[in-house]
Amino acid sequence: xxxxxxxVLTDPIDSAASGLxxxxxxxxxxxKTLTCLPLEKDQKENDSFLIQTAGEYEIKNIFIKGKALTExxxxxxxxxxYLIEAEGLKILNLGHLSNPLDSKLFADEEIxxxxxxxxxxxxxxxxxxxxxxxxxxxxIVIPSFYKxxxxxxxxxxxxxxxxxxxTTAEPVEKLNIRKKDLIEEETKIVALKI
Numbered sequence: 001x002x003x004x005x006x007x008v009l010t011d012p013i014d015s016a017a018s019g020l021x022x023x024x025x026x027x028x029x030x031x032k033t034l035t036c037l038p039l040e041k042d043q044k045e046n047d048s049f050l051i052q053t054a055g056e057y058e059i060k061n062i063f064i065k066g067k068a069l070t071e072x073x074x075x076x077x078x079x080x081x082y083l084i085e086a087e088g089l090k091i092l093n094l095g096h097l098s099n100p101l102d103s104k105l106f107a108d109e110e111i112x113x114x115x116x117x118x119x120x121x122x123x124x125x126x127x128x129x130x131x132x133x134x135x136x137x138x139x140i141v142i143p144s145f146y147k148x149x150x151x152x153x154x155x156x157x158x159x160x161x162x163x164x165x166x167t168t169a170e171p172v173e174k175l176n177i178r179k180k181d182l183i184e185e186e187t188k189i190v191a192l193k194i
Contacts, residue, residue, distance in 0.1 A: 003086045005060035008095050009048070009083070010115070011144075013174060029059055029067075033095020035078045054080050062086040072098055083109060086181035091115065092136065096145075098123055101132050112182055114138035119145035119155035123134045126160035133165065141189045148194045158191055165189060168174070 001008040006028035027048050035052040049059055049147035054068040062084065069079040079098075083093040083106065092106060093115040114136055123145045124132065133141055147155040162168055170189040 001084070001086075001091065005086070005137060007064055008062065008084060008086075011095060022073060029062065029064075031064065031082055031084075031093065033080055033082065033093060035080070037076055037078055039078070044183075051082070052080070053078065067130065069097065070172045072096075081105070083111075089177065092138070094124075094132070097132075100124075100128050103135060106136065111136050111138040112114065112179070113140045113177065114143065115144055117145040118143040118158070118161040119147060120160075126156055126164040129161055129162040133187060138187055140175075140177065141187055142192060143189065162189065 001010075006031045007026060008031065009025065009027040009087060010031045011033055012030060030050050032050070034126045039052060050122045051057055051064060051066065054066040057064040057066075063086070065083045065085075066080045067082075069081060071182070072079045079096050081095055081097065081101075084093065085193040089112045089140060090109060091113040092111045094101065094117060095115075097117055098121075103107075114133065114134060117128050117131040118126055120126070129143070143158060143161055146158045146161065156170070165187075167189055169189045169191045171193045175190055175194050
C-alpha cells in the first residue's frame with residue numbers, strides 16, 4: 001500500500017514456503033499478521049519499521065491498530081488482524097484468519113477496504129469469507145491466499161469466492177483508491193495479480 005507519507009507491506013512472501021517470488025519494493029512499514037514465537041526483538045526489518053503484535057501504532061501519519069486472535073494463536077505462533085487508517089481510508093487486513101471473525105471485533109468501524117483470506121484450509125474458505133464480507137460490508141474486498149500459479153500449498157481458487165459472493169473479478173496489476181472515489185454501493189471484489 002502506497003500512501004503519501006509511507007509505503008506499507010503486509011505479510012511479505014516467504015518464497016521457500018510458498019513457491020512465489022517475494023515483493024521487491026521499498027517500504028517504511030512491514031506488518032506481519034502471523035508471527036513465529038518467540039518474537040523477533042528488533043523492531044526493524046530491512047530498514048522498515050516492523051509491526052508483529054497487537055497494539056496501536058502511529059508511523060508517518062499512518063495509524064495501525066492490531067488485535068490479537070488469541071483463540072487462533074498457539075505456543076509457536078501469534079495471529080493478529082490489523083486496521084490501517086491513512087488518508088481517510090480504513091483498511092482491515094484479516095491476514096491469516098482461519099475461523100469466522102468475532103462479530104464484536106470491528107463492529108463499530110466502517111471498513112473501506114477488506115483484505116481477507118479466501119483460499120480454504122488452513123485459512124477461511126469461500127463460504128466463511130463471504131459471511132465475513134457480508135458482516136463487515138466493506139466497499140472493496142481484496143482476497144488473499146487463494147490458488148495462484150506456482151503456489152506450493154493446496155488452496156481454493158478465486159472463482160470459489162466469486163461464486164459464493166455472486167460476482168466476477170478480473171485480476172488487475174494495480175489498484176488506485178482515494179476516499180472520495182468510494183461510493184456507497186454494493187461491495188466490489190478486486191483481485192490483484194501476483
